[in-house]
Amino acid sequence: MELRHTPRLYHEAALRQGLSVEPGTEQAHYLQHVLRVKIGDVMRLFNGRDGEWKATVAKLAKKSVTLTVHEQTRAPQAEPDLWLCAAPIKKAHFDYMIEKATELGVATIHPILTARTQIREVNVDRCRAIAIEAAEQSERLTIPDILKPVTLSDLVTNWPSTRQIIVCAEWGEATPIAHAFTNLLSSQAAILTGPEGGFAADELEKLRMMSQAIFVRLGPRILRADTAALAALTCWQAQCGDWMLSPRGTP
Amino acid sequence: MELRHTPRLYHEAALRQGLSVEPGTEQAHYLQHVLRVKIGDVMRLFNGRDGEWKATVAKLAKKSVTLTVHEQTRAPQAEPDLWLCAAPIKKAHFDYMIEKATELGVATIHPILTARTQIREVNVDRCRAIAIEAAEQSERLTIPDILKPVTLSDLVTNWPSTRQIIVCAEWGEATPIAHAFTNLLSSQAAILTGPEGGFAADELEKLRMMSQAIFVRLGPRILRADTAALAALTCWQAQCGDWMLSPRGTP
Numbered sequence: 001m002e003l004r005h006t007p008r009l010y011h012e013a014a015l016r017q018g019l020s021v022e023p024g025t026e027q028a029h030y031l032q033h034v035l036r037v038k039i040g041d042v043m044r045l046f047n048g049r050d051g052e053w054k055a056t057v058a059k060l061a062k063k064s065v066t067l068t069v070h071e072q073t074r075a076p077q078a079e080p081d082l083w084l085c086a087a088p089i090k091k092a093h094f095d096y097m098i099e100k101a102t103e104l105g106v107a108t109i110h111p112i113l114t115a116r117t118q119i120r121e122v123n124v125d126r127c128r129a130i131a132i133e134a135a136e137q138s139e140r141l142t143i144p145d146i147l148k149p150v151t152l153s154d155l156v157t158n159w160p161s162t163r164q165i166i167v168c169a170e171w172g173e174a175t176p177i178a179h180a181f182t183n184l185l186s187s188q189a190a191i192l193t194g195p196e197g198g199f200a201a202d203e204l205e206k207l208r209m210m211s212q213a214i215f216v217r218l219g220p221r222i223l224r225a226d227t228a229a230l231a232a233l234t235c236w237q238a239q240c241g242d243w244m245l246s247p248r249g250t251p
Numbered sequence: 252m253e254l255r256h257t258p259r260l261y262h263e264a265a266l267r268q269g270l271s272v273e274p275g276t277e278q279a280h281y282l283q284h285v286l287r288v289k290i291g292d293v294m295r296l297f298n299g300r301d302g303e304w305k306a307t308v309a310k311l312a313k314k315s316v317t318l319t320v321h322e323q324t325r326a327p328q329a330e331p332d333l334w335l336c337a338a339p340i341k342k343a344h345f346d347y348m349i350e351k352a353t354e355l356g357v358a359t360i361h362p363i364l365t366a367r368t369q370i371r372e373v374n375v376d377r378c379r380a381i382a383i384e385a386a387e388q389s390e391r392l393t394i395p396d397i398l399k400p401v402t403l404s405d406l407v408t409n410w411p412s413t414r415q416i417i418v419c420a421e422w423g424e425a426t427p428i429a430h431a432f433t434n435l436l437s438s439q440a441a442i443l444t445g446p447e448g449g450f451a452a453d454e455l456e457k458l459r460m461m462s463q464a465i466f467v468r469l470g471p472r473i474l475r476a477d478t479a480a481l482a483a484l485t486c487w488q489a490q491c492g493d494w495m496l497s498p499r500g501t502p
Contacts, residue, residue: 103474103475104470104478105470139473220494221356221389221390221391223354227355230482235486235489238429241470242470242471243428
């Protein structure tokens, strides 16, 4: 089997040649009972820091699997410095947003509590598990950072001076997104999307006062919050991000 | 309440001022038991042909609702002539693809059976119901056409000469999507995406021989089939479609 068709697992600990590693209970279960691996089977491991490594199954016990790490198959590579700052929305759609944002190559996901945000609790561990699975499948070498929720007001107060904030606005003055992205000045950016009910008027006012803010419009239809986030991430990656490069693992 | 915050329903029959219309059983149930409408409540109706119309609740019976149609609130407007030709994928992800494609303003969704397509049956009525709900919420005036599945081979054989076909390719030579879309010649386009396992080599060969085909690349990560479809639709709309216009219903 070609290496790029072998299973690919996130393994948090250090990776280097000759190391023996033991995946956690869930991964061991997945390897034994879903993939049904045998001694000698090849897979790939990554930890978000050390690139990607070839590994083989060295030992199978009742509830554990031991892998031997071989050579590095890919050098470490970061994703573009793009954040998604998104108000949490209903669970299925928020899960989907995290999966898709990870595939689309976001570096950081920051849940933001706005005036109209109905969902005020975010299970960061659960979000991280979704992101890990999406990273494994999308051949990413990193896992996006999932931060704890903060209020929009705190976000604005502490906003880094060099990072552009791209506000997806349903109403009011805004630039068509493809235009806005033709000459962005900063390689540090964030997409900001509101909850189902949109931003409140005073929130938009506060955002409009930020010198780092760019208000963009995503066409004449009204998009759900998750669709808006994915569309804006896509446009940024296509025009300003790393979508000019060739696919990973290309022969 | 502002008109743009009133409920919006798809109603297949003709719409004109003074008409009495009776929504079907499911919509009547939704109006009575979810929205709990009262006599005189305002809503909006569209049928995909006659634009959008203001309507009010005229009569409430046990299992039916009668609405009176008032003035037209928006003139008819078609979506850009963009198709999505997509291999069916697992149900939850295909449902999501239809919802999102509708929001993103696709005109036609065409399920395509390829060599590696595992899901060979598509419930067109079910897909249409998802598209209708997404159209209602996104303020679209039309419902995308959902066609019956055809094989990729039939699709290629009968491909219209003036319509560009934008092939989302994981491997092989392809143009970064933002570049490909800077000077498209035709306003008739289709996005083509494969199943989970991608296109077979001979399928790609056949596609490469089409003069209308453009192979595009969606960045260095591997995207799921539904993510690829939505990303490509987004880029086309942002660069070649109607995303230069202002949002519908803007005051």
